[in-house]
Amino acid sequence: MILAIETSCDDTCAAVVSRAGDVLSNVISSQGVHDRYGGVVPEIASRHHLELTGAVVDDALRQAGTTLPQLDAVAVTQGPGLVGALLVGIATGKALAAAHGLPLIPVDHLYGHVAASFLNPGPIEPPFLILIASGGHTLLAHVTEHGPHWRVLGSTLDDAAGEAFDKGARLLGLGYPGGPALQKLASEGDPHAYRFPVAAQVQGLDFSFSGLKTALLYKLRELGEEESEARRADLAASYQRAIVETLARRVARARRETGIERLALGGGVAANGPLRERMRELVPDLHVPPRELCTDNAAMIASAARFLRPQPFPSYLQLDAFSSGERPL
Numbered sequence: 294m295i296l297a298i299e300t301s302c303d304d305t306c307a308a309v310v311s312r313a314g315d316v317l318s319n320v321i322s323s324q325g326v327h328d329r330y331g332g333v334v335p336e337i338a339s340r341h342h343l344e345l346t347g348a349v350v351d352d353a354l355r356q357a358g359t360t361l362p363q364l365d366a367v368a369v370t371q372g373p374g375l376v377g378a379l380l381v382g383i384a385t386g387k388a389l390a391a392a393h394g395l396p397l398i399p400v401d402h403l404y405g406h407v408a409a410s411f412l413n414p415g416p417i418e419p420p421f422l423i424l425i426a427s428g429g430h431t432l433l434a435h436v437t438e439h440g441p442h443w444r445v446l447g448s449t450l451d452d453a454a455g456e457a458f459d460k461g462a463r464l465l466g467l468g469y470p471g472g473p474a475l476q477k478l479a480s481e482g483d484p485h486a487y488r489f490p491v492a493a494q495v496q497g498l499d500f501s502f503s504g505l506k507t508a509l510l511y512k513l514r515e516l517g518e519e520e521s522e523a524r525r526a527d528l529a530a531s532y533q534r535a536i537v538e539t540l541a542r543r544v545a546r547a548r549r550e551t552g553i554e555r556l557a558l559g560g561g562v563a564a565n566g567p568l569r570e571r572m573r574e575l576v577p578d579l580h581v582p583p584r585e586l587c588t589d590n591a592a593m594i595a596s597a598a599r600f601l602r603p604q605p606f607p608s609y610l611q612l613d614a615f616s617s618g619e620r621p622l
C-alpha cells in the first residue's frame with residue numbers, strides 16, 4: 294500500500310492505494326476560501342495546507358483501515374505547482390517516511406493525471422492518447438507504457454482550458470470556478486449564434502485560448518449591455534463550443550498522426566458534458582475516470598508512484614519542489 298499526498302494547488306489531498314491499483318481511500322479537502330478572490334491565492338493556499346495536511350492524512354489512513362507502519366511507501370507531488378503549497382506536502386511526506394522507516398516516491402503532477410487512468414475499476418491499457426484539461430494545465434500526450442515515459446504532443450501556449458472557462462464566465466457575470474456555471478448557462482443557448490476563433494492559426498498540436506477570451510470581451514462591448522444580457526446563453530454556448538472545438542481539432546489531428554484510437558480525459562474540464570460528447574464522436578474508445586479522479590487528488594499520485602522507483606532514506610531529504618517544466622534529475 295502507498296500513502297500519497299498532493300498539495301500542488303488549493304486542494305489538500307491524501308489517499309491510500311494498493312499495489313494492484315485499488316483506491317482504498319481518497320480524501321480531498323477543498324479550500325473554498327479562494328472563491329471570493331476569483332482565483333487561488335498562493336500564500337493562503339500554503340497556510341491552509343499546513344493546517345489541513347495532518348487531518349487529511351489521518352482521514353486517508355483511517356478510511357483505508359490501515360496505519361503508517363503497514364505501508365510500503367509514501368508518495369508526494371514534487372511539481373509542477375505552487376512552490377509554497379508543494380513544500381508543505383513534501384515536508385509532510387519526508388517527515389512521515391523518515392519517522393516510519395519508509396521510502397519516499399516523488400511524483401510529477403502531470404504524470405499523476407495520466408496514472409489516474411491506471412486505477413481500478415476499469416483501468417485503461419496503453420497505448421492511448423490523453424487530454425488533460427484543468428484550471429492549471431492543458432496537455433495532449435501519447436502514453437505508450439505505464440511508466441513515466443509518455444510523450445507530450447501539445448500543450449497550451451497561454452491560458453489553460455479551465456482558465457478559458459473561468460475567464461469567460463467572469464466576463465459573463467458568473468461566479469468562480471466558472472466552468473460548471475458556464476456549461477449550465479450554455480445549455481440554454483445556441484452554440485452557433487456567434488463565431489468565436491478556434492485557434493486555427495496555431496501550428497502543430499499546441500493550444501491557445503487567450504485570443505478567445507479577448508474575442509468574447511470585444512463581442513460584449515459591440516453588443517452593449519442590454520443586448521449582451523439578453524443573449525448571455527447564446528454567448529456562453531458559442532464560447533463553450535469554441536473551447537471544445539479547439540480541443541477537438543487537436544485530438545483529431547493527434548489521432549491521425551499517431552494512429553492511436555483510444556483516448557483518456559483528465560482534469561476538471563473533463564466534467565464538461567459537451568466536451569465529452571464531442572470527444573466520444575471523435576474517438577469512440579473514450580475513457581473518463583470518475584470525477585474525483587479527474588480533478589486534483591492524491592489517489593492518482595499514489596497510482597503513478599506504483600511505477601516509479603522509491604527513494605531510500607536519507608537521499609530523499611534532498612528533494613525540492615519545482616514550479617513548472619520538467620522534474621529535475
Ligand code: KG4
Nearest residue numbers: 427428429455470472473561562564565588
Ligand atoms: O482539475 P481542477 O479541479 O483543478 C485544477 O485546476 O488543477 O480543474 C478546475 C477547472 C476550473 O477551471 C473549472 O472551471 C473547470 O475545471 N471545470 C469545468 C467544469 N467543471 C470544472 N469546465 C467546464 N465545464 C465543467 N463542467
Ligand code: ZN
Nearest residue numbers: 402427429589
Ligand atoms: Zn492538476
